[in-house]
Amino acid sequence: MASGNPKQEAAGLVFSIQHFCLQDGPGIRSLVFFKGCPLRCVWCQNPESWKPIPELGFKKHLCTNCRTCISVCPEGAIVSPGQIRSEKCRQCFACTDACPSGALIRFGKPLSVKEIREELMPEYPFYQNSGGGVTFSGGEPTLYPEFAAHLAGSLKRDGIHLAIETCGLFHADPDTLSASGTITKKDTAQTAHPETAGRLLTLADLVLFDIKLFHPEAHRQFCGTDNRMILDNLAMLARRYHQKGGPLIWPRMPVIPGITDTPENLEGWGSLLAELRLNRLTLVPFHHLGEAKREWLQLEPGPCIHTLTGESMEKTLRVLTKIGISCFAPGEEDWPEYISS
Ligand code: SF4
Ligand code: SF4
Numbered sequence: 139m140a141s142g143n144p145k146q147e148a149a150g151l152v153f154s155i156q157h158f159c160l161q162d163g164p165g166i167r168s169l170v171f172f173k174g175c176p177l178r179c180v181w182c183q184n185p186e187s188w189k190p191i192p193e194l195g196f197k198k199h200l201c202t203n204c205r206t207c208i209s210v211c212p213e214g215a216i217v218s219p220g221q222i223r224s225e226k227c228r229q230c231f232a233c234t235d236a237c238p239s240g241a242l243i244r245f246g247k248p249l250s251v252k253e254i255r256e257e258l259m260p261e262y263p264f265y266q267n268s269g270g271g272v273t274f275s276g277g278e279p280t281l282y283p284e285f286a287a288h289l290a291g292s293l294k295r296d297g298i299h300l301a302i303e304t305c306g307l308f309h310a311d312p313d314t315l316s317a318s319g320t321i322t323k324k325d326t327a328q329t330a331h332p333e334t335a336g337r338l339l340t341l342a343d344l345v346l347f348d349i350k351l352f353h354p355e356a357h358r359q360f361c362g363t364d365n366r367m368i369l370d371n372l373a374m375l376a377r378r379y380h381q382k383g384g385p386l387i388w389p390r391m392p393v394i395p396g397i398t399d400t401p402e403n404l405e406g407w408g409s410l411l412a413e414l415r416l417n418r419l420t421l422v423p424f425h426h427l428g429e430a431k432r433e434w435l436q437l438e439p440g441p442c443i444h445t446l447t448g449e450s451m452e453k454t455l456r457v458l459t460k461i462g463i464s465c466f467a468p469g470e471e472d473w474p475e476y477i478s479s
Contacts, residue, residue, distance in 0.1 A: 149248035161468035163301035165270025178362035187277035192246035195434035201241035271299030280308035280335035306368035352406030408461035
């Protein structure tokens with residue numbers, strides 16, 4: 139069993155498995171959320187997905203001050219409820235198991251393929267009857283290329299439709315995915331993991347490819363790294379799809395007021411998508427859920443981002459539609475038509 143280090147892939151570090159999801163691919167789906175992400179988007183709604191290690195979270199409003207956690211901690215790491223000395227914590231999670239109110243929570247558990255399958259397979263009839271399947275999300279599933287490919291292969295053998303949601307910052311496998319010759323290794327230091335994602339991507343039926351800031355420096359400013367590798371990977375996957383040598387590529391963009399919804403950004407992405415003949419895009423509306431989670435993890439608050447208005451959404455739609463991009467809300471995509479076209 140792995141310890142949460144993505145290099146040890148007998149297990150994948152997973153922070154959630156959710157069923158009956160309708161917004162991350164066709165039909166009724168289960169979502170497997172891998173923990174660990176090479177980006178740090180300032181608006182992130184799942185900051186618990188960032189670190190590729192198990193973590194403790196503390197929901198202050200649920201704590202009853204019973205002090206059970208202090209007494210069960212074998213390392214004496216808990217000074218007072220919610221105040222945990224990280225240098226002493228050995229991540230045994232005795233405290234989360236003992237906390238009677240759910241104030242202490244665990245994010246991330248190494249799970250084997252067998253364990254994940256046991257969780258997924260009861261949902262099999264829903265996948266089959268709805269044209270759904272399983273979506274790997276995160277975090278970034280390609281941080282666990284071998285493990286995720288192993289899991290993907292096992293699901294595909296059962297005829298389960300597989301989607302992978304990715305931030306696009308992964309190493310393309312030169313043997314399987316760079317037939318066009320556009321991928322180089324010069325940017326590989328940007329990713330958190332030296333393995334390739336090629337095998338995993340060849341197993342997917344659908345890649346939900348997240349796009350954010352078009353300009354490399356803006357991407358660095360808001361997401362923590364520039365986007366050259368992401369742009370290369372998107373172009374390469376689009377080519378593979380059109381040559382019928384790879385999965386369907388469906389871009390998704392979070393609409394973040396004042397950040398991703400500027401005319402320059404939308405025009406940049408719109409033009410590129412049109413050029414790549416990826417003329418369908420899901421727009422994912424921003425919400426503020428990530429702020430509470432930052433508090434649970436004792437992270438610095440993110441920047442103040444305005445609430446997304448209907449007017450801003452309409453403006454976004456106008457710009458993209460004018461360029462010839464058809465936009466969809468999550469869960470309302472025209473999957474079957476596009477897949478068969
Ligand atoms: S995870 Fe274990 S070592 Fe860490 S604070 Fe909780 S009980 Fe203590
Ligand atoms: S065990 Fe839970 S409820 Fe009790 S003091 Fe600790 S965090 Fe608070």
